[in-house]
Each structure stands twice: as structure tokens, then as C-alpha cells.
Amino acid sequence: MITEPPGGPVRKQRVRVPMRLVLSSAYADVALSVYMKVKALGQRPEGCQAKSATLAAYLGLSKASVERGLTALMRPAVDGVVELVARRRTLRSGRGTSALREVRTMTRSEPFAWLPVAAAEDLTPRQLRAYAVIRFAEQRGIALTEAELAGHLLHHSGKRAGRPITVEAAGRVVDELETARWVTVQRRAGVQGRHRFVVHDLALTDAGSPPVDEGSGSQAGEGSLANREAPMTDRPAHESRPSSPAVGEVPVGGRAAAESDPADAKARTRAPDDVALRADGPARPAYTGPQLSFSPQVYAVLEPVHWLLKRVSNAFVARQIAREAGRQLREGMDPERLRHRLTLRFAGTAVSDIRDPGRWLLGVALPRWGCGHLDCEAGVMWSTGRRCDVCAEVVAARSAARRRDRRAEQGQGQGQGPVRDRPAVPAQRRPEETPRGSCDGCGARILVTGRAPERRLCTLCRAEAAAAAPATLAAPVPGEPDPPATCRGADGTACGRTALPDRGVCIRHLARELAGEPAPEPIETLQM
DSSP states (O other), rough: OOOOOOSSSSOOEEEEHHHHHHOTTTTTHHHHHHHHHHHHHTTTTTOOOOOHHHHHHOOOOOOOHHHHHHHHSSOTTTTTTOOOEEEEOOOOTTTTTEEEEEEEEOOSOOOOEEHHHHHHSOOOHHHHHHHHHHHHHHHHTTOHHHHHEEEEEBOOTTTTSSOOOOHHHHHHHHHHHHHHEEEEEETEEEEEEEOOOOOOSOOOOOOTSSTTSSSSTTOOOSSSSOOOOOOOOOGGGTHHHHHHHHTTTOOOOOGGGHOOOOOHHHEEEEEEOTTTOOOOOOOOOOOOSOOOOOOOOOOOEEEEEGHHHHOOOOOOHHHHHHHHHHHHHHOOOOOOHHHHHHHHHHHTTTTGOOHHHHHHHIIIIIOOSSOOOEEEETTTTTOOOBHHHHHHHHHHHHHHHHHHHHHHHHHHHTTTTOOOOOOOOOOOOOOOOOOOEEEEOOEEEEEEEESSSSSSOOHHHHHHHHHHHHHHHSSOOSSSSSOOOOOOOSOOOOOOOOOOOSSOHHHHHHHHHHTTTTTOEEEEEEEO
16 A cells, blocks of 8 residues: 655656666666656656756756667667657747657557656666566566676676676665665565565655554554564475475474374375485476567577577576577677577587587587687687687697606506606607618619519619510611610719710719719619
8 A cells, every 4th residue: 555655745657668678788777767757748748848957857867867868768779669759849939949759659569567757756777777677577476586686787888888787786776775665675585585575666654664663563453463573484485385304303383293194294205104205295386477588689699599499498598598698799799600600509419419408508509619819719710710829729738738648658557657747749750670772773772671582673773674675685677766875874884774865864863963962862662
């Protein structure tokens, strides 16, 4: 029941505020206060004709702050919605007058919250936004925590612009609302030990609160008149669930008679009489809060995994997925980069391997893999497409550490002491220890494998010997050109190879002459 304050009439006017204005990070806190006052004044027959200075006087803000809020409301948001439209007017004399401001007509399907206009006048913009979030959670039956409340209160200037405030700062805002008597906080009285917030349509006054030391009832005699209260730790949402005492504990309270019956205790615990287990009570109540709705930007980014999002049945997990995607976008992540990441990882994973879509999206698809550089995407620089040098060094260091550990294990297995850590030096490859020899034709160094023949020749000498053998047996034919000349050698000793035209030496001796010194003799493997 709303009581009339002693100083004047009760301000009972309320307006319907779209939750997109409260929950969106595109609007500053002052935009909510300006929207509520403009909409309240717009319900008059003549509409809202107040100047920005008049609105500032109503709200207790500066004129510049009100103009910032009006500008944010008149600009199209990310989804293209314009909350406020201003029409300029001119008198017949030609002078301008204050603009006529109108808010957009809300759709029937979008979420909203009924907020009192007096809250916009009494509370600061930050407190009003927190009040709106708590009011919406109370209307939908959501057990709100201070951590969740902090996620909706953002910094709008400075280095932390766009980031949520800390949980401690959100707790201070709640304390301020409680001090202003717009919200009553029941400490640890909610589900799972959470705080329970009771929102008021008007700030409570001393006339509306019960007298001190008169119990919990009012003056009219309603309610209980007890002056002592026993602290209870039972969770209101699970009062119907009986709890079994520990082994050896004496049952107390109203459940003592039921627990004294062995048949009833065995039926409840489904265990022997001397063992107390968790009682078989009713299941946890199903989620009855509002349906989760993604912002247009987050929904567009998650387009590659819409098939998996439809299969996430847990509302909390779906909300965590939306928050993680929104956090990365607020911190400067390129939407195309995040969409590419989701597409690549979903394409590289078999659908049969994804047993829990929610856990896979939070643990595999959304996290950024790579080093501390913001441009690094799984070891590749996103802007250039080149390999990240930092990640390459990390991979090389880990590989070297694994090699050192492997050598240490091998050394200890052979009875040697531990190998000291030292920088890995690549070992030079050495040819196997095989018999070496020289070609009988040209003197080239060769590696002999297998059984050595009577005459050692390299591959080239064997080919020349096979080609020259038929020529020596065949008699010269008159009229045909003379056979090619042989190499005269470097020291005047013929090597038996075919000489180059107009040179008199083979290709090997020509290379030595051009180099000016004896060239290293080639090493060749002789296959038998």
C-alpha cells in the first residue's frame, strides 16, 4: 500500500520503458532518465514541449547531460531503432520555440518494465538504471545477483569505457538504493543464499514504516506481533524437500515424528536405517523466467552456429554464450573475425563428437587461441595472414624442451646420469662408415657397397666404357666421319673421355681449368 507523504501528494505516475533501452550498452545512463521524463510529459494533451533546461531542472541534472541523453535517444541504435523524435517548431512571428518531442510506439512483443517517474527525479542515472534492472527481474521472477547486476552497469568514459563495473561498485549502488528507500534488501534470504530485492513504487518514509521495537507487525494489527525472530537458513524455493540428518544426529523440529518411523525413513532415503542419504524429494522447479533474446549484433555473429544454439536447452548456458560473444565485441573484436572463427572450428569438428552444444560453444568455439597479441588468431596474424612470431617461438621452445626430456630419459635408461639442460644444437649428418675407393678410369672418389668388382669404375666411366666397346670392335667405314677425339687431360695424360668440340678436354677438366685449381673430386656410390 502506498502512503501519502506528509509534504505533498503522492506521485503515482508510471511509464512503460523498453528493456532494450535499459540493457543496451549503446545508451548512457542519463538516456534512461531523459526518456522517462519526456514520455511522462508526453502523456499530457499538448505533449512534451519542455526545453532541455526545463528537463534538467526536473531531473536535477545539468543541461549538457540532458542534451547528451537527447542526442543518444534521437540517433539510430545498432539495430536501427530510434527511441525519440523531435519536431522543430516556429512561431508566426518567425522566431523558433521549443521542440515537440515524442517517443516511439512500443511493439507488443518487446520486453518492458513499468517504472515510476518519481524514481527518475529522485535517483541518479546510475541508480535509476540499477533500479530498472532490479524491477524487471522482480517482475519476471528472476533471482538477481549483484554480479549479474554489475554486468548491466557499464563505464561510459575513460579507459574502461564499455566494460561493466565491478561487483563491489554494484554493491555500493544497491546500498545507495537501500539508503534512499527505493529498494529493500533482504540479506541472504533468497534462493541459494542470494539477496532478495524488494522494489517499491515510492521511496518509503518514516510514516509508512513500522515503529521501532514493536515487532514485525504494523500499527493496524496486521501480521505477526512477535518481537523475536529465529534466523532460518532453509531455502524458500525448496521448503517442500525434506532433508535427512547426519549419522548420529538427533532429529529436531517438526520432522522428528516422521523420521522416527523406520519405514518412512527407509522410503525417503532409499538406504539402510543406519545410513542417512539425500532425501528423495520433488525435482528442482523448472525455469519460469523470461525467454532469452539475443541482440541483433550478437545473433548475427553467431550465425554459423545457429544450428547448435537451437539445441542448447539450458537458459543459463545460452545467456553465458550471449554474454561471452558480447564481451568480445565490446572489447574490440572484429565481428567478421569472430564469425570466421566459429565457422572454421564448427567445420573442423564432427557433429557426432559434440555431445553438449553449450559446453562446446563456450569451451571450444568462442575462446580465442593464440598468444597475448590481440591480432593473433590461433598462431596467425589476422590483419596480415602471416605466422605469429611469438607463437612460433613458443612452439619451438616446447619442442626443444620435449627433445631434452627425451634425451634425459634415454640417458637415465642406459645407466647414465641426468643430462644437463643446454641449448639444442642440430646434429650434422654424416655418411655411414662404408669402404671408400677411387675410380680406375678418372680417379673420382667412390663409395663401394657390396662386393668389389675387379675394375672399379664410376657411373659415367661405366657408361662411356659400354658405349666405346662396340665402336672398337667395329671396323671403320669409308666415307663416315672420324670418331670424336678423346680428352688430352690436364697434365697431358689422356683420361679416355670424349673431348668437347674445339676444346680438346672433357667437361671435368674444362671446369678445373676455368676454376684455376683442381676441383674437389666427386664422391659417388658404386652399386654392385
